Amino acid sequence: MKVLSADKLSKSFGGLQALRSVDLEIEAGECRAIIGPNGAGKTTLFHLLSGTLPTSSGTILFQGEDITRSPCHVRAMKGLARTFQITSLFPSLTTMQNVILAVQAVHGSKFVMHRPATSSQQTMDRVQQVLEEGGLWNKRNVPVRYLSYGEQRQLEVMLALAGQPKVLLLDEPTAGLSEAERGTMTSLFRDLRGKVTIVLVSHDIDVAFAVADGISVLHMGELLTEGTPAAVRQDARVSQIYLGDESESAHA
Amino acid sequence: MMRGRWSLLGILAALALALVAPGLLEPYFVGILTRVLIFAIFAMGLNLIMGYTGLPSLGQAAYLATGAYTVGILVKKVGIGFLPASVAGVGMAGLLAAAFGLIALRARGASFLMITLALTQAVWAIAFTWRSLTGGDDGFPSVGRPDLGFLPWSLTDTRVFYYFVLVFLVLAVAVFYTIVRSPYGLALQGTRDNELRMRSLGYNTWMLQYVAFIIAALFAGLAGVLYAFHVGAIAPGWAGVTPSAEALLMVIIGGPGTVVGPLVGAGMIISVSEVANIFTQRWMMVLGATYIVVILFAPDGIVGRLKRLMPRRQTA
Numbered sequence: 001m002k003v004l005s006a007d008k009l010s011k012s013f014g015g016l017q018a019l020r021s022v023d024l025e026i027e028a029g030e031c032r033a034i035i036g037p038n039g040a041g042k043t044t045l046f047h048l049l050s051g052t053l054p055t056s057s058g059t060i061l062f063q064g065e066d067i068t069r070s071p072c073h074v075r076a077m078k079g080l081a082r083t084f085q086i087t088s089l090f091p092s093l094t095t096m097q098n099v100i101l102a103v104q105a106v107h108g109s110k111f112v113m114h115r116p117a118t119s120s121q122q123t124m125d126r127v128q129q130v131l132e133e134g135g136l137w138n139k140r141n142v143p144v145r146y147l148s149y150g151e152q153r154q155l156e157v158m159l160a161l162a163g164q165p166k167v168l169l170l171d172e173p174t175a176g177l178s179e180a181e182r183g184t185m186t187s188l189f190r191d192l193r194g195k196v197t198i199v200l201v202s203h204d205i206d207v208a209f210a211v212a213d214g215i216s217v218l219h220m221g222e223l224l225t226e227g228t229p230a231a232v233r234q235d236a237r238v239s240q241i242y243l244g245d246e247s248e249s250a251h252a
Numbered sequence: 253m254m255r256g257r258w259s260l261l262g263i264l265a266a267l268a269l270a271l272v273a274p275g276l277l278e279p280y281f282v283g284i285l286t287r288v289l290i291f292a293i294f295a296m297g298l299n300l301i302m303g304y305t306g307l308p309s310l311g312q313a314a315y316l317a318t319g320a321y322t323v324g325i326l327v328k329k330v331g332i333g334f335l336p337a338s339v340a341g342v343g344m345a346g347l348l349a350a351a352f353g354l355i356a357l358r359a360r361g362a363s364f365l366m367i368t369l370a371l372t373q374a375v376w377a378i379a380f381t382w383r384s385l386t387g388g389d390d391g392f393p394s395v396g397r398p399d400l401g402f403l404p405w406s407l408t409d410t411r412v413f414y415y416f417v418l419v420f421l422v423l424a425v426a427v428f429y430t431i432v433r434s435p436y437g438l439a440l441q442g443t444r445d446n447e448l449r450m451r452s453l454g455y456n457t458w459m460l461q462y463v464a465f466i467i468a469a470l471f472a473g474l475a476g477v478l479y480a481f482h483v484g485a486i487a488p489g490w491a492g493v494t495p496s497a498e499a500l501l502m503v504i505i506g507g508p509g510t511v512v513g514p515l516v517g518a519g520m521i522i523s524v525s526e527v528a529n530i531f532t533q534r535w536m537m538v539l540g541a542t543y544i545v546v547i548l549f550a551p552d553g554i555v556g557r558l559k560r561l562m563p564r565r566q567t568a
């Protein structure tokens with residue numbers, strides 16, 4: 001069953017056509033990687049899917065419902081979560097407060113004013129679980145601006161996961177991480193497979209090939225090709241945009 | 253010693269001081285202290301939107317004046333009791349914010365500052381020109397003070413009135429403290445830090461800010477009602493730039509995003525301007541200099557600075 005689909009999705013920034021009529025169909029439970037060179041339009045696609053930028057034309061369906069015009073927070077409440085390529089946390093709040101914000105959003109206590117944020121057992125149980133699974137329980141009282149870059153990237157993903165979304169859009173989650181941190185993150189995504197539908201944008205083709213069931217290739221705002229990792233790996237056009245003409249001729 | 257215990261000690265000491273102060277001071281100074289308490293409530297409301305939500309407003313005077321004029325007009329011109337009139341004063345301030353918020357919250361940052369200022373000017377213009385209702389430039393005279401009914405004290409006594417205001421300040425602090433620690437208060441701080449991420453987590457940040465804007469106006473409205481009783485007369489200047497700017501200074505100097513910051517700020521600004529007033533006509537310059545010194549040496553305010561000096565709470 002399709003959980004998320006885009007139909008002829010386009011976005012222009014002034015004169016610049018960042019996305020051109022992109023079609024995308026994500027099956028429930030799938031892990032899809034979206035790859036493509038710098039400026040291909042991957043982040044723009046996520047902005048449109050998550051509603052952080054308005055769509056120029058085209059339609060987005062989430063669980064069969066047209067969400068093209070839904071505000072960002074409405075989509076999030078329906079179970080469409082995302083992370084950001086450039087780490088996007090609440091820097092002056094502690095690690096635990098960051099996670100509480102993510103959890104209380106789905107526990108429906110956003111406008112509760114008469115009791116402390118930490119007083120709901122249900123919320124705090126989930127917060128503890130998230131922090132322990134993410135290995136940040138020991139850092140729970142540290143303002144996140146003092147966390148290491150790797151820990152911040154970890155928290156970036158944890159915030160999106162905390163609300164138990166149906167679909168998780170991950171924008172370059174491993175960017176700038178060390179080899180070891182990348183390994184931890186990759187195995188986290190493997191664990192998540194089947195539990196949550198994942199759409200993963202990655203520069204790092206190795207991560208994409210390691211975890212994805214299917215790969216879509218974006219190039220200059222257009223969908224170049226789509227298929228299983230094996231098929232995409234074979235595709236001459238893909239190696240061309242990634243490796244350039246030179247290696248193309250070397251392969252031949 | 254942990255920061256939590258330090259804060260508790262500090263608050264108890266301040267409260268004890270606030271309780272004994274009137275006995276030690278001349279009535280003139282008790283009056284000044286009363287003004288400090290009233291402006292602390294006023295600045296606390298601003299702190300909710302500025303320090304906790306990230307919306308610095310230069311328009312809080314609109315709600316101060318609305319609270320004051322509403323209670324004055326209802327008591328003197330309509331002739332209803334002080335209690336319902338006061339409740340209506342606070343309520344009107346909230347209603348006005350509900351309307352103004354729809355306009356002001358389209359903007360952020362410096363434009364928000366300018367729009368809130370412009371809206372205040374509209375209130376000032378009404379207060380200034382609608383002479384039959386407000387008394388215009390001559391001011392709205394003799395508001396009077398409520399009668400405490402069965403209680404044996406009279407609010408016309410400077411010291412009694414001080415304690416009367418103190419009760420409201422303590423209540424306001426309790427409400428404020430409860431709000432900023434609540435799920436909603438945390439959501440405001442999240443919105444201040446990163447509005448886009450809040451929306452991506454499922455928060456309607458506009459609504460969070462809108463509600464905060466109204467709550468801030470309720471605080472300002474309460475301050476306005478109390479200030480009308482305190483001064484006894486209301487002037488259009490209450491809706492001018494000066495009270496808004498003073499509240500802004502109080503929050504910045506005391507420490508935005510802290511519960512007691514605006515209280516300290518109110519004490520600082522009012523005492524500095526009172527003392528400066530004795531020696532020089534240019535008390536505004538003295539205030540400006542105070543501002544610069546604080547910004548240089550304590551960029552996150554006096555209370556923010558103190559918090560940094562305290563040892564962090566250790567949790568095992």
Ligand SMILES: Nc1ncnc2c1ncn2[C@@H]1O[C@H](COP(=O)(O)OP(=O)(O)OP(=O)(O)O)[C@@H](O)[C@H]1O
Binds near residue numbers: 016036039040044203
């Ligand atoms: N807000 C914006 N205003 C104007 N142009 C933009 C904006 N955001 C993106 N672009 C442009 O749109 C194109 C696609 O950008 P996008 O960020 O989607 O690429 P990307 O595939 O995510 O690249 P990267 O791999 O570097 O993250 C680029 O040419 C970029 O400069």
Ligand SMILES: [Mg+2]
Binds near residue numbers: 042043085
């Ligand atoms: Mg990108």
